[in-house]
Amino acid sequence: MGEVCEFRQWDELIPDALGLIFKNLSLKEILTVIPRICKSWGKTVRGPYCWQDIDIEQWSQNCEPETLDRLLHMLITRSSGSLHKLCVTGLPSDQSFSFIADHAKHLRSLKLPKSEISNSIVEKVAGRLSSISFLDLSYCKNIGAPALEAIGKNCRHLTWLRRAMHPLEVIDKLSQDDEALAIASTMPKLKHLEMAYLLISTESVLKILTNCPELEFLDVRGCWNVKLDDKYVKKFTQLKVIGPLVVGCCVMNGWDYFSDYSSSEHEMSFEDWEDYQGMEDVEMRFYDVFDFYRDAFDWPVSP
Known part of the structure:
Protein backbone atom coordinates (compact mmCIF):
# COMPACT_ATOMS: atom_id res chain seq x y z
CA MET A 1 0.00 0.00 0.00
CA GLY A 2 1.50 3.27 -1.09
CA GLU A 3 2.12 6.19 1.21
CA VAL A 4 -0.64 8.78 1.48
CA CYS A 5 0.54 12.21 0.41
CA GLU A 6 -0.39 14.79 3.07
CA PHE A 7 0.80 17.74 1.02
CA ARG A 8 -2.05 20.17 0.44
CA GLN A 9 -2.18 22.33 -2.67
CA TRP A 10 -3.17 25.57 -0.95
CA ASP A 11 -2.68 27.51 -4.16
CA GLU A 12 -5.33 25.36 -5.82
CA LEU A 13 -8.13 26.19 -3.38
CA ILE A 14 -11.06 27.98 -4.98
CA PRO A 15 -11.00 31.78 -4.51
CA ASP A 16 -14.10 31.73 -2.30
CA ALA A 17 -12.39 29.41 0.19
CA LEU A 18 -9.16 31.38 0.10
CA GLY A 19 -11.12 34.58 0.69
CA LEU A 20 -12.69 33.15 3.83
CA ILE A 21 -9.24 32.19 5.12
CA PHE A 22 -7.61 35.51 4.26
CA LYS A 23 -10.31 37.46 6.09
CA ASN A 24 -8.71 36.28 9.33
CA LEU A 25 -5.48 38.09 8.49
CA SER A 26 -4.60 41.72 9.11
CA LEU A 27 -5.04 44.36 6.43
CA LYS A 28 -1.27 44.67 6.15
CA GLU A 29 -0.83 40.94 5.53
CA ILE A 30 -3.63 40.75 2.97
CA LEU A 31 -2.30 43.68 0.93
CA THR A 32 1.45 43.19 1.14
CA VAL A 33 2.27 39.58 2.10
CA ILE A 34 -0.38 37.39 0.47
CA PRO A 35 0.04 38.79 -3.10
CA ARG A 36 3.72 37.79 -3.02
CA ILE A 37 3.09 34.15 -2.06
CA CYS A 38 1.82 32.99 -5.43
CA LYS A 39 -0.19 34.22 -8.41
CA SER A 40 -3.43 32.52 -7.40
CA TRP A 41 -3.34 34.11 -3.95
CA GLY A 42 -2.54 37.49 -5.46
CA LYS A 43 -5.48 37.13 -7.80
CA THR A 44 -7.74 36.27 -4.88
CA VAL A 45 -6.91 39.41 -2.85
CA ARG A 46 -7.42 41.57 -5.95
CA GLY A 47 -10.92 40.13 -6.40
CA PRO A 48 -14.08 40.52 -4.32
CA TYR A 49 -13.55 37.48 -2.11
CA CYS A 50 -11.74 39.34 0.70
CA TRP A 51 -13.65 42.60 0.49
CA GLN A 52 -17.33 41.90 1.12
CA ASP A 53 -16.66 43.15 4.66
CA ILE A 54 -14.24 46.10 4.84
CA ASP A 55 -13.20 47.22 8.31
CA ILE A 56 -10.52 49.91 8.33
CA GLU A 57 -11.98 51.83 11.26
CA GLN A 58 -8.94 51.54 13.51
CA TRP A 59 -6.40 52.22 10.78
CA SER A 60 -8.27 55.24 9.42
CA GLN A 61 -8.17 57.07 12.77
CA ASN A 62 -4.63 58.27 12.04
CA CYS A 63 -4.72 58.48 8.27
CA GLU A 64 -4.30 61.44 5.94
CA PRO A 65 -7.50 62.18 3.97
CA GLU A 66 -5.87 61.59 0.58
CA THR A 67 -4.42 58.27 1.70
CA LEU A 68 -7.74 57.18 3.16
CA ASP A 69 -9.58 58.07 -0.04
CA ARG A 70 -7.16 56.10 -2.19
CA LEU A 71 -7.34 52.97 -0.07
CA LEU A 72 -11.11 53.18 0.27
CA HIS A 73 -11.59 53.55 -3.47
CA MET A 74 -9.28 50.61 -4.15
CA LEU A 75 -10.92 48.23 -1.67
CA ILE A 76 -14.50 49.15 -2.61
CA THR A 77 -13.65 48.75 -6.29
CA ARG A 78 -12.19 45.33 -5.55
CA SER A 79 -15.44 44.29 -3.86
CA SER A 80 -17.08 44.44 -7.31
CA GLY A 81 -20.51 45.37 -5.96
CA SER A 82 -20.56 42.64 -3.29
CA LEU A 83 -19.86 44.96 -0.34
CA HIS A 84 -21.96 44.01 2.72
CA LYS A 85 -20.25 45.88 5.55
CA LEU A 86 -18.06 48.99 5.72
CA CYS A 87 -16.43 50.51 8.81
CA VAL A 88 -14.28 53.64 8.44
CA THR A 89 -13.52 56.58 10.72
CA GLY A 90 -13.25 60.18 9.55
CA LEU A 91 -14.58 59.94 6.02
CA PRO A 92 -13.06 63.15 4.61
CA SER A 93 -15.61 64.46 2.12
CA ASP A 94 -19.02 64.32 0.49
CA GLN A 95 -17.35 62.86 -2.60
CA SER A 96 -16.16 59.88 -0.56
CA PHE A 97 -19.66 59.26 0.76
CA SER A 98 -21.11 59.49 -2.75
CA PHE A 99 -18.58 56.91 -3.95
CA ILE A 100 -19.66 54.55 -1.18
CA ALA A 101 -23.31 55.03 -2.11
CA ASP A 102 -22.52 54.20 -5.75
CA HIS A 103 -21.39 50.75 -4.60
CA ALA A 104 -23.98 50.16 -1.86
CA LYS A 105 -26.46 47.94 -3.67
CA HIS A 106 -25.88 45.11 -1.18
CA LEU A 107 -24.52 47.18 1.72
CA ARG A 108 -26.24 46.25 4.99
CA SER A 109 -23.93 47.65 7.67
CA LEU A 110 -22.31 51.11 7.48
CA LYS A 111 -20.22 52.63 10.25
CA LEU A 112 -18.94 56.18 9.59
CA PRO A 113 -18.08 57.86 12.92
CA LYS A 114 -16.38 61.28 12.88
CA SER A 115 -17.04 61.75 9.18
CA GLU A 116 -17.14 65.15 7.44
CA ILE A 117 -20.28 64.46 5.41
CA SER A 118 -23.02 67.06 4.97
CA ASN A 119 -26.81 67.06 5.03
CA SER A 120 -26.93 67.82 1.32
CA ILE A 121 -24.94 64.76 0.21
CA VAL A 122 -26.89 62.43 2.49
CA GLU A 123 -30.17 63.76 1.09
CA LYS A 124 -28.82 63.33 -2.44
CA VAL A 125 -27.62 59.72 -2.20
CA ALA A 126 -29.76 58.20 0.57
CA GLY A 127 -31.87 56.44 -2.04
CA ARG A 128 -28.89 54.26 -2.95
CA LEU A 129 -28.54 53.02 0.65
CA SER A 130 -31.88 51.23 0.78
CA SER A 131 -30.42 47.89 1.92
CA ILE A 132 -28.82 49.25 5.10
CA SER A 133 -30.08 47.90 8.42
CA PHE A 134 -27.16 49.00 10.64
CA LEU A 135 -25.89 52.61 10.65
CA ASP A 136 -23.43 54.54 12.81
CA LEU A 137 -23.33 58.32 12.26
CA SER A 138 -21.89 59.22 15.65
CA TYR A 139 -19.74 62.35 15.97
CA CYS A 140 -20.67 63.49 12.45
CA LYS A 141 -21.00 67.17 13.34
CA ASN A 142 -21.97 68.47 9.89
CA ILE A 143 -25.24 66.57 9.61
CA GLY A 144 -28.54 66.89 11.44
CA ALA A 145 -32.26 66.34 11.05
CA PRO A 146 -32.34 66.64 7.20
CA ALA A 147 -29.83 63.80 6.84
CA LEU A 148 -31.58 61.58 9.39
CA GLU A 149 -34.93 62.18 7.73
CA ALA A 150 -33.50 61.24 4.33
CA ILE A 151 -31.99 58.09 5.82
CA GLY A 152 -35.25 57.13 7.48
CA LYS A 153 -37.35 57.65 4.36
CA ASN A 154 -35.02 55.64 2.14
CA CYS A 155 -33.56 52.98 4.45
CA ARG A 156 -36.75 51.13 5.30
CA HIS A 157 -34.86 48.14 6.74
CA LEU A 158 -32.97 50.22 9.31
CA THR A 159 -33.12 48.59 12.76
CA TRP A 160 -29.89 49.80 14.43
CA LEU A 161 -28.85 53.48 14.63
CA ARG A 162 -26.06 55.13 16.54
CA ARG A 163 -26.20 58.93 16.63
CA ALA A 164 -24.05 59.84 19.64
CA MET A 165 -22.16 63.09 19.99
CA HIS A 166 -19.44 64.53 22.20
CA PRO A 167 -20.68 67.35 24.49
CA LEU A 168 -18.16 69.79 23.03
CA GLU A 169 -19.54 69.18 19.54
CA VAL A 170 -23.04 70.33 20.47
CA ILE A 171 -22.11 73.16 22.84
CA ASP A 172 -23.19 75.84 20.32
CA LYS A 173 -26.61 74.26 19.67
CA LEU A 174 -29.83 75.19 21.44
CA SER A 175 -31.67 71.96 20.71
CA GLN A 176 -31.49 68.78 18.66
CA ASP A 177 -35.12 67.84 19.10
CA ASP A 178 -35.49 68.06 15.33
CA GLU A 179 -33.12 65.08 15.02
CA ALA A 180 -35.15 63.03 17.51
CA LEU A 181 -38.39 63.92 15.73
CA ALA A 182 -36.87 62.97 12.36
CA ILE A 183 -36.02 59.56 13.83
CA ALA A 184 -39.49 59.20 15.33
CA SER A 185 -41.29 60.06 12.11
CA THR A 186 -39.24 58.00 9.63
CA MET A 187 -37.69 54.98 11.43
CA PRO A 188 -40.55 52.84 12.80
CA LYS A 189 -38.58 49.57 12.65
CA LEU A 190 -35.75 50.63 14.94
CA LYS A 191 -34.77 48.10 17.57
CA HIS A 192 -31.57 49.72 18.84
CA LEU A 193 -31.05 53.48 19.17
CA GLU A 194 -28.17 55.43 20.74
CA MET A 195 -28.48 59.21 21.14
CA ALA A 196 -25.92 59.91 23.86
CA TYR A 197 -25.25 63.60 24.59
CA LEU A 198 -27.80 64.95 22.15
CA LEU A 199 -29.64 68.07 23.30
CA ILE A 200 -33.09 66.52 23.27
CA SER A 201 -36.16 66.82 25.45
CA THR A 202 -38.38 64.31 27.20
CA GLU A 203 -41.19 65.04 24.73
CA SER A 204 -39.12 64.12 21.68
CA VAL A 205 -37.96 60.86 23.30
CA LEU A 206 -41.54 59.94 24.14
CA LYS A 207 -42.37 60.55 20.49
CA ILE A 208 -39.73 58.00 19.53
CA LEU A 209 -41.09 55.46 22.01
CA THR A 210 -44.59 55.93 20.62
CA ASN A 211 -43.62 55.69 16.94
CA CYS A 212 -40.97 52.96 17.21
CA PRO A 213 -42.91 50.06 18.79
CA GLU A 214 -40.15 47.49 18.11
CA LEU A 215 -37.49 49.42 20.06
CA GLU A 216 -35.55 47.14 22.43
CA PHE A 217 -32.65 49.36 23.47
CA LEU A 218 -32.44 53.14 24.00
CA ASP A 219 -29.31 54.99 25.08
CA VAL A 220 -29.92 58.57 26.27
CA ARG A 221 -26.84 58.92 28.46
CA GLY A 222 -25.84 62.56 28.82
CA CYS A 223 -29.23 63.80 27.56
CA TRP A 224 -29.76 65.83 30.73
CA ASN A 225 -33.15 67.29 29.74
CA VAL A 226 -34.71 63.83 29.39
CA LYS A 227 -36.80 62.71 32.36
CA LEU A 228 -38.43 59.35 31.75
CA ASP A 229 -41.09 58.19 34.17
CA ASP A 230 -40.36 54.63 35.31
CA LYS A 231 -44.02 53.67 35.21
CA TYR A 232 -44.32 54.85 31.62
CA VAL A 233 -41.16 53.06 30.48
CA LYS A 234 -42.33 49.81 32.10
CA LYS A 235 -45.21 49.76 29.64
CA PHE A 236 -42.63 48.81 27.01
CA THR A 237 -41.78 45.41 28.41
CA GLY A 248 -19.78 53.39 32.89
CA CYS A 249 -18.97 51.21 29.95
CA CYS A 250 -21.43 48.83 28.32
CA VAL A 251 -21.08 46.41 25.45
CA MET A 252 -24.03 45.69 23.18
CA ASN A 253 -23.99 43.33 20.22
CA GLY A 254 -20.22 43.40 19.98
CA TRP A 255 -20.00 47.20 19.82
CA ASP A 256 -18.06 48.70 22.73
CA TYR A 257 -19.31 52.12 23.73
CA PHE A 258 -15.77 53.05 24.58
CA SER A 259 -15.06 52.25 20.95
CA ASP A 260 -12.34 54.86 20.50
CA TYR A 261 -10.10 53.09 23.01
CA SER A 262 -7.16 51.20 21.65
CA SER A 263 -3.76 50.51 23.14
CA SER A 264 -2.36 49.54 19.78
CA GLU A 265 -3.58 51.67 16.90
CA HIS A 266 -1.81 51.26 13.61
CA GLU A 267 -1.17 53.57 10.73
CA MET A 268 -0.22 52.69 7.19
CA SER A 269 1.66 54.96 4.82
CA PHE A 270 2.01 54.11 1.18
CA GLU A 271 2.97 55.35 -2.22
CA ASP A 272 0.80 52.93 -4.14
CA TRP A 273 -0.70 49.53 -3.36
CA GLU A 274 0.58 46.54 -5.25
CA ASP A 275 -1.80 45.58 -8.03
CA TYR A 276 -1.26 43.83 -11.33
CA GLN A 277 -3.45 46.46 -12.94
CA GLY A 278 -0.82 49.19 -12.82
CA MET A 279 -0.27 49.90 -9.11
CA GLU A 280 3.27 50.09 -7.75
CA ASP A 281 4.83 48.31 -4.79
CA VAL A 282 3.65 49.48 -1.43
CA GLU A 283 5.72 50.83 1.40
CA MET A 284 3.95 50.36 4.72
CA ARG A 285 4.93 51.52 8.18
CA PHE A 286 3.03 50.32 11.21
CA TYR A 287 3.67 51.88 14.57
CA ASP A 288 1.86 52.13 17.88
CA VAL A 289 0.12 55.37 18.72
CA PHE A 290 -1.94 55.96 21.86
CA ASP A 291 -3.40 59.29 22.90
CA PHE A 292 -4.87 58.60 26.35
CA TYR A 293 -7.19 61.59 26.52
CA ARG A 294 -8.54 61.02 23.02
CA ASP A 295 -8.75 57.25 22.95
CA ALA A 296 -9.50 56.14 26.50
CA PHE A 297 -12.85 57.87 26.75
CA ASP A 298 -15.72 57.89 24.31
CA TRP A 299 -17.82 60.15 26.52
CA PRO A 300 -16.97 61.99 29.73
CA VAL A 301 -18.56 60.85 32.99
CA SER A 302 -21.49 62.64 34.53
CA PRO A 303 -20.66 65.91 36.33
Whole structure:
Protein backbone atom coordinates (compact mmCIF):
# COMPACT_ATOMS: atom_id res chain seq x y z
CA MET A 1 0.00 0.00 0.00
CA GLY A 2 1.50 3.27 -1.09
CA GLU A 3 2.12 6.19 1.21
CA VAL A 4 -0.64 8.78 1.48
CA CYS A 5 0.54 12.21 0.41
CA GLU A 6 -0.39 14.79 3.07
CA PHE A 7 0.80 17.74 1.02
CA ARG A 8 -2.05 20.17 0.44
CA GLN A 9 -2.18 22.33 -2.67
CA TRP A 10 -3.17 25.57 -0.95
CA ASP A 11 -2.68 27.51 -4.16
CA GLU A 12 -5.33 25.36 -5.82
CA LEU A 13 -8.13 26.19 -3.38
CA ILE A 14 -11.06 27.98 -4.98
CA PRO A 15 -11.00 31.78 -4.51
CA ASP A 16 -14.10 31.73 -2.30
CA ALA A 17 -12.39 29.41 0.19
CA LEU A 18 -9.16 31.38 0.10
CA GLY A 19 -11.12 34.58 0.69
CA LEU A 20 -12.69 33.15 3.83
CA ILE A 21 -9.24 32.19 5.12
CA PHE A 22 -7.61 35.51 4.26
CA LYS A 23 -10.31 37.46 6.09
CA ASN A 24 -8.71 36.28 9.33
CA LEU A 25 -5.48 38.09 8.49
CA SER A 26 -4.60 41.72 9.11
CA LEU A 27 -5.04 44.36 6.43
CA LYS A 28 -1.27 44.67 6.15
CA GLU A 29 -0.83 40.94 5.53
CA ILE A 30 -3.63 40.75 2.97
CA LEU A 31 -2.30 43.68 0.93
CA THR A 32 1.45 43.19 1.14
CA VAL A 33 2.27 39.58 2.10
CA ILE A 34 -0.38 37.39 0.47
CA PRO A 35 0.04 38.79 -3.10
CA ARG A 36 3.72 37.79 -3.02
CA ILE A 37 3.09 34.15 -2.06
CA CYS A 38 1.82 32.99 -5.43
CA LYS A 39 -0.19 34.22 -8.41
CA SER A 40 -3.43 32.52 -7.40
CA TRP A 41 -3.34 34.11 -3.95
CA GLY A 42 -2.54 37.49 -5.46
CA LYS A 43 -5.48 37.13 -7.80
CA THR A 44 -7.74 36.27 -4.88
CA VAL A 45 -6.91 39.41 -2.85
CA ARG A 46 -7.42 41.57 -5.95
CA GLY A 47 -10.92 40.13 -6.40
CA PRO A 48 -14.08 40.52 -4.32
CA TYR A 49 -13.55 37.48 -2.11
CA CYS A 50 -11.74 39.34 0.70
CA TRP A 51 -13.65 42.60 0.49
CA GLN A 52 -17.33 41.90 1.12
CA ASP A 53 -16.66 43.15 4.66
CA ILE A 54 -14.24 46.10 4.84
CA ASP A 55 -13.20 47.22 8.31
CA ILE A 56 -10.52 49.91 8.33
CA GLU A 57 -11.98 51.83 11.26
CA GLN A 58 -8.94 51.54 13.51
CA TRP A 59 -6.40 52.22 10.78
CA SER A 60 -8.27 55.24 9.42
CA GLN A 61 -8.17 57.07 12.77
CA ASN A 62 -4.63 58.27 12.04
CA CYS A 63 -4.72 58.48 8.27
CA GLU A 64 -4.30 61.44 5.94
CA PRO A 65 -7.50 62.18 3.97
CA GLU A 66 -5.87 61.59 0.58
CA THR A 67 -4.42 58.27 1.70
CA LEU A 68 -7.74 57.18 3.16
CA ASP A 69 -9.58 58.07 -0.04
CA ARG A 70 -7.16 56.10 -2.19
CA LEU A 71 -7.34 52.97 -0.07
CA LEU A 72 -11.11 53.18 0.27
CA HIS A 73 -11.59 53.55 -3.47
CA MET A 74 -9.28 50.61 -4.15
CA LEU A 75 -10.92 48.23 -1.67
CA ILE A 76 -14.50 49.15 -2.61
CA THR A 77 -13.65 48.75 -6.29
CA ARG A 78 -12.19 45.33 -5.55
CA SER A 79 -15.44 44.29 -3.86
CA SER A 80 -17.08 44.44 -7.31
CA GLY A 81 -20.51 45.37 -5.96
CA SER A 82 -20.56 42.64 -3.29
CA LEU A 83 -19.86 44.96 -0.34
CA HIS A 84 -21.96 44.01 2.72
CA LYS A 85 -20.25 45.88 5.55
CA LEU A 86 -18.06 48.99 5.72
CA CYS A 87 -16.43 50.51 8.81
CA VAL A 88 -14.28 53.64 8.44
CA THR A 89 -13.52 56.58 10.72
CA GLY A 90 -13.25 60.18 9.55
CA LEU A 91 -14.58 59.94 6.02
CA PRO A 92 -13.06 63.15 4.61
CA SER A 93 -15.61 64.46 2.12
CA ASP A 94 -19.02 64.32 0.49
CA GLN A 95 -17.35 62.86 -2.60
CA SER A 96 -16.16 59.88 -0.56
CA PHE A 97 -19.66 59.26 0.76
CA SER A 98 -21.11 59.49 -2.75
CA PHE A 99 -18.58 56.91 -3.95
CA ILE A 100 -19.66 54.55 -1.18
CA ALA A 101 -23.31 55.03 -2.11
CA ASP A 102 -22.52 54.20 -5.75
CA HIS A 103 -21.39 50.75 -4.60
CA ALA A 104 -23.98 50.16 -1.86
CA LYS A 105 -26.46 47.94 -3.67
CA HIS A 106 -25.88 45.11 -1.18
CA LEU A 107 -24.52 47.18 1.72
CA ARG A 108 -26.24 46.25 4.99
CA SER A 109 -23.93 47.65 7.67
CA LEU A 110 -22.31 51.11 7.48
CA LYS A 111 -20.22 52.63 10.25
CA LEU A 112 -18.94 56.18 9.59
CA PRO A 113 -18.08 57.86 12.92
CA LYS A 114 -16.38 61.28 12.88
CA SER A 115 -17.04 61.75 9.18
CA GLU A 116 -17.14 65.15 7.44
CA ILE A 117 -20.28 64.46 5.41
CA SER A 118 -23.02 67.06 4.97
CA ASN A 119 -26.81 67.06 5.03
CA SER A 120 -26.93 67.82 1.32
CA ILE A 121 -24.94 64.76 0.21
CA VAL A 122 -26.89 62.43 2.49
CA GLU A 123 -30.17 63.76 1.09
CA LYS A 124 -28.82 63.33 -2.44
CA VAL A 125 -27.62 59.72 -2.20
CA ALA A 126 -29.76 58.20 0.57
CA GLY A 127 -31.87 56.44 -2.04
CA ARG A 128 -28.89 54.26 -2.95
CA LEU A 129 -28.54 53.02 0.65
CA SER A 130 -31.88 51.23 0.78
CA SER A 131 -30.42 47.89 1.92
CA ILE A 132 -28.82 49.25 5.10
CA SER A 133 -30.08 47.90 8.42
CA PHE A 134 -27.16 49.00 10.64
CA LEU A 135 -25.89 52.61 10.65
CA ASP A 136 -23.43 54.54 12.81
CA LEU A 137 -23.33 58.32 12.26
CA SER A 138 -21.89 59.22 15.65
CA TYR A 139 -19.74 62.35 15.97
CA CYS A 140 -20.67 63.49 12.45
CA LYS A 141 -21.00 67.17 13.34
CA ASN A 142 -21.97 68.47 9.89
CA ILE A 143 -25.24 66.57 9.61
CA GLY A 144 -28.54 66.89 11.44
CA ALA A 145 -32.26 66.34 11.05
CA PRO A 146 -32.34 66.64 7.20
CA ALA A 147 -29.83 63.80 6.84
CA LEU A 148 -31.58 61.58 9.39
CA GLU A 149 -34.93 62.18 7.73
CA ALA A 150 -33.50 61.24 4.33
CA ILE A 151 -31.99 58.09 5.82
CA GLY A 152 -35.25 57.13 7.48
CA LYS A 153 -37.35 57.65 4.36
CA ASN A 154 -35.02 55.64 2.14
CA CYS A 155 -33.56 52.98 4.45
CA ARG A 156 -36.75 51.13 5.30
CA HIS A 157 -34.86 48.14 6.74
CA LEU A 158 -32.97 50.22 9.31
CA THR A 159 -33.12 48.59 12.76
CA TRP A 160 -29.89 49.80 14.43
CA LEU A 161 -28.85 53.48 14.63
CA ARG A 162 -26.06 55.13 16.54
CA ARG A 163 -26.20 58.93 16.63
CA ALA A 164 -24.05 59.84 19.64
CA MET A 165 -22.16 63.09 19.99
CA HIS A 166 -19.44 64.53 22.20
CA PRO A 167 -20.68 67.35 24.49
CA LEU A 168 -18.16 69.79 23.03
CA GLU A 169 -19.54 69.18 19.54
CA VAL A 170 -23.04 70.33 20.47
CA ILE A 171 -22.11 73.16 22.84
CA ASP A 172 -23.19 75.84 20.32
CA LYS A 173 -26.61 74.26 19.67
CA LEU A 174 -29.83 75.19 21.44
CA SER A 175 -31.67 71.96 20.71
CA GLN A 176 -31.49 68.78 18.66
CA ASP A 177 -35.12 67.84 19.10
CA ASP A 178 -35.49 68.06 15.33
CA GLU A 179 -33.12 65.08 15.02
CA ALA A 180 -35.15 63.03 17.51
CA LEU A 181 -38.39 63.92 15.73
CA ALA A 182 -36.87 62.97 12.36
CA ILE A 183 -36.02 59.56 13.83
CA ALA A 184 -39.49 59.20 15.33
CA SER A 185 -41.29 60.06 12.11
CA THR A 186 -39.24 58.00 9.63
CA MET A 187 -37.69 54.98 11.43
CA PRO A 188 -40.55 52.84 12.80
CA LYS A 189 -38.58 49.57 12.65
CA LEU A 190 -35.75 50.63 14.94
CA LYS A 191 -34.77 48.10 17.57
CA HIS A 192 -31.57 49.72 18.84
CA LEU A 193 -31.05 53.48 19.17
CA GLU A 194 -28.17 55.43 20.74
CA MET A 195 -28.48 59.21 21.14
CA ALA A 196 -25.92 59.91 23.86
CA TYR A 197 -25.25 63.60 24.59
CA LEU A 198 -27.80 64.95 22.15
CA LEU A 199 -29.64 68.07 23.30
CA ILE A 200 -33.09 66.52 23.27
CA SER A 201 -36.16 66.82 25.45
CA THR A 202 -38.38 64.31 27.20
CA GLU A 203 -41.19 65.04 24.73
CA SER A 204 -39.12 64.12 21.68
CA VAL A 205 -37.96 60.86 23.30
CA LEU A 206 -41.54 59.94 24.14
CA LYS A 207 -42.37 60.55 20.49
CA ILE A 208 -39.73 58.00 19.53
CA LEU A 209 -41.09 55.46 22.01
CA THR A 210 -44.59 55.93 20.62
CA ASN A 211 -43.62 55.69 16.94
CA CYS A 212 -40.97 52.96 17.21
CA PRO A 213 -42.91 50.06 18.79
CA GLU A 214 -40.15 47.49 18.11
CA LEU A 215 -37.49 49.42 20.06
CA GLU A 216 -35.55 47.14 22.43
CA PHE A 217 -32.65 49.36 23.47
CA LEU A 218 -32.44 53.14 24.00
CA ASP A 219 -29.31 54.99 25.08
CA VAL A 220 -29.92 58.57 26.27
CA ARG A 221 -26.84 58.92 28.46
CA GLY A 222 -25.84 62.56 28.82
CA CYS A 223 -29.23 63.80 27.56
CA TRP A 224 -29.76 65.83 30.73
CA ASN A 225 -33.15 67.29 29.74
CA VAL A 226 -34.71 63.83 29.39
CA LYS A 227 -36.80 62.71 32.36
CA LEU A 228 -38.43 59.35 31.75
CA ASP A 229 -41.09 58.19 34.17
CA ASP A 230 -40.36 54.63 35.31
CA LYS A 231 -44.02 53.67 35.21
CA TYR A 232 -44.32 54.85 31.62
CA VAL A 233 -41.16 53.06 30.48
CA LYS A 234 -42.33 49.81 32.10
CA LYS A 235 -45.21 49.76 29.64
CA PHE A 236 -42.63 48.81 27.01
CA THR A 237 -41.78 45.41 28.41
CA GLN A 238 -39.12 44.63 25.80
CA LEU A 239 -37.32 47.99 26.19
CA LYS A 240 -34.02 48.58 28.00
CA VAL A 241 -33.14 52.23 28.67
CA ILE A 242 -29.68 53.52 29.63
CA GLY A 243 -29.29 57.10 30.88
CA PRO A 244 -29.41 59.98 31.22
CA LEU A 245 -26.79 59.37 33.93
CA VAL A 246 -23.46 58.06 32.65
CA VAL A 247 -22.53 55.11 34.82
CA GLY A 248 -19.78 53.39 32.89
CA CYS A 249 -18.97 51.21 29.95
CA CYS A 250 -21.43 48.83 28.32
CA VAL A 251 -21.08 46.41 25.45
CA MET A 252 -24.03 45.69 23.18
CA ASN A 253 -23.99 43.33 20.22
CA GLY A 254 -20.22 43.40 19.98
CA TRP A 255 -20.00 47.20 19.82
CA ASP A 256 -18.06 48.70 22.73
CA TYR A 257 -19.31 52.12 23.73
CA PHE A 258 -15.77 53.05 24.58
CA SER A 259 -15.06 52.25 20.95
CA ASP A 260 -12.34 54.86 20.50
CA TYR A 261 -10.10 53.09 23.01
CA SER A 262 -7.16 51.20 21.65
CA SER A 263 -3.76 50.51 23.14
CA SER A 264 -2.36 49.54 19.78
CA GLU A 265 -3.58 51.67 16.90
CA HIS A 266 -1.81 51.26 13.61
CA GLU A 267 -1.17 53.57 10.73
CA MET A 268 -0.22 52.69 7.19
CA SER A 269 1.66 54.96 4.82
CA PHE A 270 2.01 54.11 1.18
CA GLU A 271 2.97 55.35 -2.22
CA ASP A 272 0.80 52.93 -4.14
CA TRP A 273 -0.70 49.53 -3.36
CA GLU A 274 0.58 46.54 -5.25
CA ASP A 275 -1.80 45.58 -8.03
CA TYR A 276 -1.26 43.83 -11.33
CA GLN A 277 -3.45 46.46 -12.94
CA GLY A 278 -0.82 49.19 -12.82
CA MET A 279 -0.27 49.90 -9.11
CA GLU A 280 3.27 50.09 -7.75
CA ASP A 281 4.83 48.31 -4.79
CA VAL A 282 3.65 49.48 -1.43
CA GLU A 283 5.72 50.83 1.40
CA MET A 284 3.95 50.36 4.72
CA ARG A 285 4.93 51.52 8.18
CA PHE A 286 3.03 50.32 11.21
CA TYR A 287 3.67 51.88 14.57
CA ASP A 288 1.86 52.13 17.88
CA VAL A 289 0.12 55.37 18.72
CA PHE A 290 -1.94 55.96 21.86
CA ASP A 291 -3.40 59.29 22.90
CA PHE A 292 -4.87 58.60 26.35
CA TYR A 293 -7.19 61.59 26.52
CA ARG A 294 -8.54 61.02 23.02
CA ASP A 295 -8.75 57.25 22.95
CA ALA A 296 -9.50 56.14 26.50
CA PHE A 297 -12.85 57.87 26.75
CA ASP A 298 -15.72 57.89 24.31
CA TRP A 299 -17.82 60.15 26.52
CA PRO A 300 -16.97 61.99 29.73
CA VAL A 301 -18.56 60.85 32.99
CA SER A 302 -21.49 62.64 34.53
CA PRO A 303 -20.66 65.91 36.33
